[in-house]
Amino acid sequence: MLTGVVPPVCTPLTPDLDVDVDSLLRLVDFQLAGGVDGLFILGSSSEVAFLPDGHRAVVIDAVLRHVAGQVPVLIGAIDMTTLRVLDHARRAVRAGCAGIVATAPFYTRTHPAEVELHLRRVAEQCEAPLYAYDLPVSVHTNLDHEMLLRLAAEGVLAGLKDSTGDDAALRDLLVARRDAGLTAFSVLTGSELTVDSALRMGADGVVPGLGNVDPHGYAALYRHARAGDWDQAAREQERLLRLMRIVRAAAPSRMGRGSSALGAFKTALRLRGVIRHAVTAPPQIPLDDAETDYVRRTLVAAGLL
Amino acid sequence: MLTGVVPPVCTPLTPDLDVDVDSLLRLVDFQLAGGVDGLFILGSSSEVAFLPDGHRAVVIDAVLRHVAGQVPVLIGAIDMTTLRVLDHARRAVRAGCAGIVATAPFYTRTHPAEVELHLRRVAEQCEAPLYAYDLPVSVHTNLDHEMLLRLAAEGVLAGLKDSTGDDAALRDLLVARRDAGLTAFSVLTGSELTVDSALRMGADGVVPGLGNVDPHGYAALYRHARAGDWDQAAREQERLLRLMRIVRAAAPSRMGRGSSALGAFKTALRLRGVIRHAVTAPPQIPLDDAETDYVRRTLVAAGLL
Amino acid sequence: MLTGVVPPVCTPLTPDLDVDVDSLLRLVDFQLAGGVDGLFILGSSSEVAFLPDGHRAVVIDAVLRHVAGQVPVLIGAIDMTTLRVLDHARRAVRAGCAGIVATAPFYTRTHPAEVELHLRRVAEQCEAPLYAYDLPVSVHTNLDHEMLLRLAAEGVLAGLKDSTGDDAALRDLLVARRDAGLTAFSVLTGSELTVDSALRMGADGVVPGLGNVDPHGYAALYRHARAGDWDQAAREQERLLRLMRIVRAAAPSRMGRGSSALGAFKTALRLRGVIRHAVTAPPQIPLDDAETDYVRRTLVAAGLL
């Protein structure tokens, strides 16, 4: 069962908007050196919604070849509906991923019964463990927990990445999972700022966007938690919380929160010498000099520069 | 400038979920015989969100070859963000479309300035007129009207498909367009039930999903309106309004409104002998016998069976 | 049955935030002189959500005494839930109103069956015709049309003020009302910019916030429509549409759209000499000099100054 720190790996780009494979592999090495337990490529923090299929293929090939089984690699099959998701999923399976990650349908207005059909169909037709991705901020629906537990019990789902930010609902799910004796359903939180809480509640791991910038921090947090040293875990979490403020580099009047966050992650990785360019995909607005400087100062305060 | 009735053409599928090209071409002929002024393929009513890229390519090739310039064909380049939209747009341009239709980015949380950048970038990099598609029910943002007028004035946009259902805002836009003297910016409403009102307000045409089922009706409505016979136009509109109730074939407790509507359109087309199967793409739930019978009775009441 | 132009009367305030009764009665006279068919006090444009119960009582007493039966006066009983609405409704009935206007519950998360219970209970316990007020922008739920028609057929509801802005749904309701032979259920649109369209579709009248500023305009529009002179009606509607732009006096970065609109209405009434102060209730931000000047110039352009 998947556990630990599984960062959603950023996708470095060149100024011409190609995948910067050198930077991507350096970033992968940086994550592995940081002590992560797995990698999630083509997730939201990877700008998957911005990447054409050609770019996605380059990322999959480069990362899977490079990792070569050192850690499990999950691949996001992020698209609007079943047949499109299956196209992505099949490519991912052929490349040898450890699991597929899929959301509920979006763009369309989908009934809960159709969300369930969607997940069942994807699981049936692709030969890899399927992780459901609950991300209402992008998808505009929530995954029903009874449905998740039903699919987990039937072996349809191997796990969940919970990015709802609703820790009360997460805890209810974790207790229900325990009560149902589901030992093969991995629950990972996507909330970077309450990882210690989620682990105490019984979560198996975390998929932290911020882990791109500081994998060592998340690995340390996870280690402290597993060792039962919750005070150390909380201190590390608070250090990371302060680091997380890089995502507010740009004012909401200037760009979307997504651009600000992804721009800040990439800027931080560039400043730390891991990737070559902080370029984000269009139509995202890039950070300007003052915003970049804010990221730099925040990194210094967090002890990372 | 694009005017008149431009239905968003359904995509008939086989039971194996391939494009049913024979049925698609019969549907196109049915539309042309009905007197439509253009066709819009790969829009929401075409289940574009459900079609893999391979299916999209089949639809484009089949329809453009078959229509062969009889009427202008718009093609939806519906995807999450700029680079992905551009991939679709380039294929559409190569096939010889009369225009590209694109929404604001979705899945991502996008700032208005980024929506504008997105439309500018798509227009710059694809050699076909660009129509903006305002569809907040799918995209979860609205297109700003000042931005639309600015892009129209600069020649970035050739037109708008307005599917907001907000006729007051539509009218404000139409008055502003007139005041600005924008004679090359086509405004089409996507609201099937207020076409006569929209035309009176100055709209140039309509993109009616229901036009799949009754193109003759929408062509007659448009003709009456253009002839200034608004009473006849209203009567035709009311007949179509009653026909539109087929979209409520299924209860909201059983499936999404999208499934019910698309299932009803395809069921009606099958019952009218235009397409072979009423199959919709997964994960949409198909209409059952009682729901199909409701569609049949509604068609009979509308004089179409 | 209630028909025609029924403006939601603004509530003029003194700088000390009391009701400015003199100004209120001048505004009422201005409306009557303008040719309106009824008055709606304590609606959203009356700042009902901002008025303490004491202010509401002053408004009711002053207006009902002054109007003295010249036209029907509807009174908004706007509050969160049933018992609170009933308290307001009873005061309104005692004062002799021609009808009560109530929304669905808000603040609470209410099921459609509970919305229906709410309207039934209010109607049962208050001896005045009840008008349902569909205002999703404030209430965050929509009134179900089947429920409305059921309550209309049973005599529970005397009418509807539709402020959804969804003219397609309005038309569907109007056709269903006709098909059901409901002759005692008045449907009024709250959409100030599509009044001619709504009347053509069969609506009985309009409740225009902008009618505060130009009652003569709305009365003329209604008269043209009833006379079947739709071209004149449309011209008048377009003049009013341009006048409506006063609601955009303030930038969305500076204040809410409500403050901007209510501030503009009151500023326009002050500039036209109808009320003494443009004061709006806290926490609304008042228009500044530049915004006031924008209102003035718009009034001049509309021929009202």
Next chain:
Amino acid sequence: MLTGVVPPVCTPLTPDLDVDVDSLLRLVDFQLAGGVDGLFILGSSSEVAFLPDGHRAVVIDAVLRHVAGQVPVLIGAIDMTTLRVLDHARRAVRAGCAGIVATAPFYTRTHPAEVELHLRRVAEQCEAPLYAYDLPVSVHTNLDHEMLLRLAAEGVLAGLKDSTGDDAALRDLLVARRDAGLTAFSVLTGSELTVDSALRMGADGVVPGLGNVDPHGYAALYRHARAGDWDQAAREQERLLRLMRIVRAAAPSRMGRGSSALGAFKTALRLRGVIRHAVTAPPQIPLDDAETDYVRRTLVAAGLL
């Protein structure tokens, strides 16, 4: 500074929908015997949105006289906008409350600058500590954290009840509060299921709706947390989490989530012998026999019957 367990006290009603004062005082005694640190009357769990002003006055008088200073009593001044909130607040201050609780404006569309003005005005004009209540599910806006910290630093706000369910944002606020050295700004969570996590993050207490049913449980949880026995705290929290499932007594197809939750709290209190009737205010739908039995069985499983 306010700390500990401060339950939002339910308002028992008679079958005639009057306040059942005897039951209310028994409930208060039950809370005090359970070891709570304060009481919050006229909050959302008190059905404040359903109570006419007369009922609110009865509750205030009865509870404040009965408690007579044994613990601090906060009073909700829940209404749409500033002047209406001030009316409630003044009555509460006259009665001798320990603090007023107010939300952002609702029903109106309010700009952040107006939310700030609202809180400032309420604080200025009422002589009691003001607690901001962040409840987006009812109010449809979030309180901005920078604004909260600014008002806390200026002494405008005495505290916050955070019912957003967003523990990551709560933690960010708690860290910022500590960094700013704000020692007189009390932060209480309204999330009943993550109390141990919130306390570990630095929250000062909890306002648990479920505390009505099991005050002893929340008092024990708080005591364990303060003693640093986090394992015991977590076990108690998990017991309470299972108890919380009473709020799902009714299916979402039958009534709103609010009715189900408030009906379950009152049913549980009746079954435990604390209050006489499980009556909730209209238009809420009451629990039926099967739903009541579900509550009973859940209470038994939690060791409370």
